Amino acid sequence: MKKPLLLFVLLSLISCGQALTGATTAxxxxxxxxxxxxxxxxxxxxxxxxxxxxxxxxxxxxxxxxxxxxxxxxxxxxxxxxxxxxxxxxxxxxxxxxxxxxxxxxxxxxxxxxxxxxxxxxxxxxxxxxxxxxxxxxxxxxxxYSDEVMGNSLAKELSKYKTVGLITEQTNYPVGISTVIRKYFEKEGRTVIEEFYEQDSQDHRTQLTKLLAQKPDVIYLNPNTPATGIASLNQLQELGYKGQLYGNFFGTNKEVRKHPLADGMIFFSEPPVSxxxxxxxxxxxxxxxxxxxxxxxxxxxxxxxxxxxxxxxxxxxxxxxxxxxxxxxxxxxxxxxxxxxxxxxxxxxxxxxxxxxxxxxxxxxxxx
The missing domain is CATH 3.40.50.2300 (Response regulator)
Incomplete structure (x- = not known):
C-alpha cells in the first residue's frame, strides 16, 4: 500500500508546485x-x-x-x-x-x-x-487585397506596350498575377508571351532565351521570392538585355534594389507603410x-x-x-x-x- 500512497503525495506536491510557480494550464x-x-x-x-x-x-x-x-x-x-x-x-x-x-x-x-x-x-x-x-x-x-486588384493595376500600366514578355514562377501568387494580365490583354487584343520556371528554380536561361527571341516590347519579372527574382536579373544581364523591366513586389527587397539591371525597374507592390x-x-x-x-x-x-x-x-x-x-x-x-x-x-x-x-x-x- 505504500507505493500508491507515495504516488498520491508526489502528485499533490507537483500540483502545489505548479500553483506556487504560476505555471499555466490549458x-x-x-x-x-x-x-x-x-x-x-x-x-x-x-x-x-x-x-x-x-x-x-x-x-x-x-x-x-x-x-x-x-x-x-x-x-x-x-x-x-x-x-x-x-x-x-x-x-x-x-x-x-x-x-x-x-x-x-x-x-x-x-x-x-x-x-x-x-x-x-x-x-x-x-x-x-x-x-x-x-x-x-x-x-x-x-x-x-486580391491579385485581381494588383493584376488589373499592372495590366493597365502595361497596356501602353503592344507585346509583353512574362517570366513567371510556377506558384500561386505569380500565376495569379499573370492570369489577370492575360485576361486584360486578350480583351485589348494585345500579345502576352509567357515562359514558366519551377518553384525555387535558379536556372531560367532557357526560358529567358526563348522569351528574348520573340522580341517583346517589355519584360515583366514575376517571381515568388527575391531569390528567384535575382536569378532572373542575373541571367537577363548575362544575355545582354537592356530594355525596360517591370516586376512584382520583389522590387521592395534591398538585395534586388542593389542589382545593376534593377535600376529603373518599375514595380507594383503593397502600399507603403506610413x-x-x-x-x-x-x-x-x-x-x-x-x-x-x-x-x-x-x-x-x-x-x-x-x-x-x-x-x-x-x-x-x-x-x-x-x-x-x-x-x-x-x-x-x-x-x-x-x-x-x-x-x-x-x-x-x-x-x-x-x-x-x-x-x-x-x-x-x-x-x-
Missing part, C-alpha cells in the same frame, strides 16, 4: 495555430511573420494576456504549398484543438480553407493575395530582437495588425471562432500600422490598394 491559455513557410526560399515570409507574432505575443502576455489568459502560438511549416499546409492544419485542428490559424501564403490559405470551413476554424492571412481566397469561405479573412508611432515602436523592437529591419514592411505591419484585431475580437466575444468571425464582419475600422482597415462581405480587406514604384540608385521612388 484552461489558462488561448492557443492559436500558425501555418506558414519555415523552410525553403519562401521561409523569408514565414519567418518574418513568426518574428512579428512573437513581438506581439510578448506585448500582450506581458500586459496580462487576453481576458486574463496567456496566448500561445503553435508554429507549423506549411512550406508555401497546399499539401504542406493541409498536413500542418490537420495537426493543429485535430491534435492541438486550435480555433484560429494564422496563415501566410496564398496556396496555404486556399489549401486549408475547406478544412477550416468544415471545422469552423477561423483563418486570417496577412498578405495572401490569391484571387480564389475571396470566395473560399466565411471563416477566411485577409489583410491584403510613418507612425506604432510603426516606429514595432520596427525598433524587431531590429533590437532580430538584428535587422523587417524584410517586407507591409507583411510585418499586416501581421502585427491582424494579431491585435484578433485580440480585440476575443476580448469582445471570447475564444469562439464563429463569434469572432461574426465580430470581424461587423467591426469598426481598426486603426493600426496599416491605417484604418476593415473587412468586406468576403473577408477581404477594405482600406488598402497597390502602389506604383520605380527603383532609382537602389532606392524606391513612389510614382503613385
Amino acid at each position: 484552461e489558462d491559455t488561448i492557443t492559436i495555430g500558425f501555418v506558414g513557410p519555415l523552410s525553403g526560399d519562401s521561409a523569408i515570409y514565414g519567418i518574418l511573420e513568426k518574428n512579428v507574432i512573437e513581438i506581439a505575443l510578448n506585448e500582450i502576455n506581458s500586459a496580462g494576456g487576453i481576458n486574463s489568459k496567456q496566448v500561445n502560438v503553435i508554429y507549423e511549416d506549411g512550406k508555401c504549398t497546399a499539401k504542406g499546409a493541409v498536413s500542418a492544419a490537420t495537426k493543429l485542428i485535430e491534435v492541438d484543438k486550435v480555433k484560429i490559424i494564422l496563415s501566410v501564403c496564398g496556396a496555404e490559405t486556399f489549401g486549408i480553407s475547406p478544412l477550416a470551413e468544415q471545422n469552423k476554424v477561423l483563418v486570417i492571412a496577412a498578405w495572401a493575395t490569391l484571387p480564389d481566397i475571396t470566395h473560399s469561405g466565411d471563416y477566411i479573412f485577409r489583410t491584403i 510613418e507612425s508611432p506604432k510603426k516606429k515602436k514595432l520596427f525598433e523592437k524587431y531590429k533590437e530582437k532580430y538584428g535587422e529591419d523587417p524584410a517586407f514592411e507591409y507583411g510585418a505591419a499586416a501581421r502585427y495588425d491582424s494579431v491585435y484585431i484578433l485580440k480585440n475580437a476575443i476580448e469582445a466575444v471570447g475564444y469562439d471562432a464563429t463569434a469572432i468571425k461574426n465580430w470581424l464582419y461587423e467591426m469598426e475600422p481598426y486603426d493600426g500600422i496599416l491605417g484604418k482597415i476593415s473587412f468586406d462581405e468576403n473577408g477581404d480587406v477594405i482600406g488598402t490598394k497597390p502602389a506604383k514604384n520605380q527603383i532609382k540608385n537602389g532606392e524606391i521612388m513612389r510614382l503613385s
Whole structure:
C-alpha cells in the first residue's frame, strides 16, 4: 500500500508546485495555430511573420494576456504549398484543438480553407493575395487585397506596350498575377508571351532565351521570392538585355534594389507603410530582437495588425471562432500600422490598394 500512497503525495506536491510557480494550464491559455513557410526560399515570409507574432505575443502576455489568459502560438511549416499546409492544419485542428490559424501564403490559405470551413476554424492571412481566397469561405479573412486588384493595376500600366514578355514562377501568387494580365490583354487584343520556371528554380536561361527571341516590347519579372527574382536579373544581364523591366513586389527587397539591371525597374507592390508611432515602436523592437529591419514592411505591419484585431475580437466575444468571425464582419475600422482597415462581405480587406514604384540608385521612388 505504500507505493500508491507515495504516488498520491508526489502528485499533490507537483500540483502545489505548479500553483506556487504560476505555471499555466490549458484552461489558462488561448492557443492559436500558425501555418506558414519555415523552410525553403519562401521561409523569408514565414519567418518574418513568426518574428512579428512573437513581438506581439510578448506585448500582450506581458500586459496580462487576453481576458486574463496567456496566448500561445503553435508554429507549423506549411512550406508555401497546399499539401504542406493541409498536413500542418490537420495537426493543429485535430491534435492541438486550435480555433484560429494564422496563415501566410496564398496556396496555404486556399489549401486549408475547406478544412477550416468544415471545422469552423477561423483563418486570417496577412498578405495572401490569391484571387480564389475571396470566395473560399466565411471563416477566411485577409489583410491584403486580391491579385485581381494588383493584376488589373499592372495590366493597365502595361497596356501602353503592344507585346509583353512574362517570366513567371510556377506558384500561386505569380500565376495569379499573370492570369489577370492575360485576361486584360486578350480583351485589348494585345500579345502576352509567357515562359514558366519551377518553384525555387535558379536556372531560367532557357526560358529567358526563348522569351528574348520573340522580341517583346517589355519584360515583366514575376517571381515568388527575391531569390528567384535575382536569378532572373542575373541571367537577363548575362544575355545582354537592356530594355525596360517591370516586376512584382520583389522590387521592395534591398538585395534586388542593389542589382545593376534593377535600376529603373518599375514595380507594383503593397502600399507603403506610413510613418507612425506604432510603426516606429514595432520596427525598433524587431531590429533590437532580430538584428535587422523587417524584410517586407507591409507583411510585418499586416501581421502585427491582424494579431491585435484578433485580440480585440476575443476580448469582445471570447475564444469562439464563429463569434469572432461574426465580430470581424461587423467591426469598426481598426486603426493600426496599416491605417484604418476593415473587412468586406468576403473577408477581404477594405482600406488598402497597390502602389506604383520605380527603383532609382537602389532606392524606391513612389510614382503613385
